[in-house]
Amino acid sequence: MDTPKQAALLKRHRLKPHLPRHVAIIMDGNGRWAKKRHLPRIAGHRAGAHSIREIVRLSGELGIEALTLYAFSTENWRRPKKEVGLLMQLLKQYLRNEVGELLENNVQLKTIGNTGDLPLEIQSELRKAMGATAHCTGLKLVLALSYSGRADLIHAIKRIAKKAKAGHLHPEAITEKTIGQSLSTADLPEVDLLIRTSGEFRVSNFLLWELAYSEFHITKTLWPDFRTPHFIAALRDFQGRQRRFGGVESIVGSVTSWAR
Numbered sequence: 001m002d003t004p005k006q007a008a009l010l011k012r013h014r015l016k017p018h019l020p021r022h023v024a025i026i027m028d029g030n031g032r033w034a035k036k037r038h039l040p041r042i043a044g045h046r047a048g049a050h051s052i053r054e055i056v057r058l059s060g061e062l063g064i065e066a067l068t069l070y071a072f073s074t075e076n077w078r079r080p081k082k083e084v085g086l087l088m089q090l091l092k093q094y095l096r097n098e099v100g101e102l103l104e105n106n107v108q109l110k111t112i113g114n115t116g117d118l119p120l121e122i123q124s125e126l127r128k129a130m131g132a133t134a135h136c137t138g139l140k141l142v143l144a145l146s147y148s149g150r151a152d153l154i155h156a157i158k159r160i161a162k163k164a165k166a167g168h169l170h171p172e173a174i175t176e177k178t179i180g181q182s183l184s185t186a187d188l189p190e191v192d193l194l195i196r197t198s199g200e201f202r203v204s205n206f207l208l209w210e211l212a213y214s215e216f217h218i219t220k221t222l223w224p225d226f227r228t229p230h231f232i233a234a235l236r237d238f239q240g241r242q243r244r245f246g247g248v249e250s251i252v253g254s255v256t257s258w259a260r
């Protein structure tokens with residue numbers, strides 16, 4: 001149920017009541033944003049952190065359950081060492097500075113991806129921030145860090161194969177649910193809406209299994225320019241879609257029980 005504050009916010013932004021339960025964002029275009037301004041790429045990443053702050057706060061206020069942000073892919077390790085180092089520094093700063101803001105907004109921080117690949121000091125900041133926000137009951141903010149959709153599937157398949165080998169699972173008993181529950185996103189609702197900024201029409205190894213029935217909103221807006229009006233536009237776009245899940249009738253809002 002919406003709180004009166006959420007209802008007022010929906011009205012102010014001319015949104016209908018049914019919002020996506022889980023929004024995922026490929027935050028792209030930081031480099032191009034910086035290039036346009038003749039600035040180093042890291043300036044784009046820094047500006048992008050302001051967009052993160054605004055979208056996280058708004059998602060929480062609107063009552064969205066989960067927001068998954070693609071912050072760093074396994075492929076991003078291929079970038080120049082200097083850029084990777086600066087990105088890691090920025091992530092450390094974000095984690096240190098944002099805990100207060102997350103707590104204030106009742107946001108619980110989580111991660112998906114191979115966080116063991118990250119520098120130890122970042123792993124320790126992540127543990128601290130996740131520990132500090134573990135009791136929060138509002139938005140689940142999921143940072144995809146050193147994330148690869150294929151790697152997550154491989155990990156899930158290995159877990160399932162081990163169970164089968166040990167005799168705890170019959171191969172014929174493997175269902176969508178078995179796989180969904182073995183992925184790092186097991187505790188999250190289905191992804192209803194995927195947003196990609198900067199106009200690229202590709203998934204770049206993001207939530208491969210989870211995007212099966214997501215609605216896609218692709219905008220040319222570069223991530224550092226993506227703020228409240230752009231997010232609202234994406235939500236309105238979602239609310240205008242007919243979701244059919246392979247059937248013939250349109251289903252309103254999010255249907256999250258079909259797979260799990």
Ligand code: IPE
Binds near residue numbers: 028
């Ligand atoms: C997205 O912006 C941020 C990360 C991948 C970390 P990019 O750095 O990919 O920006 P463009 O695509 O070069 O503009």
Ligand code: IPE
Binds near residue numbers: 072
């Ligand atoms: C996807 O953006 C990864 C993140 C936003 C973290 P990229 O800029 O790395 O993806 P490609 O290279 O355009 O596919």
Ligand code: MG
Binds near residue numbers: 029
């Ligand atoms: Mg990019």
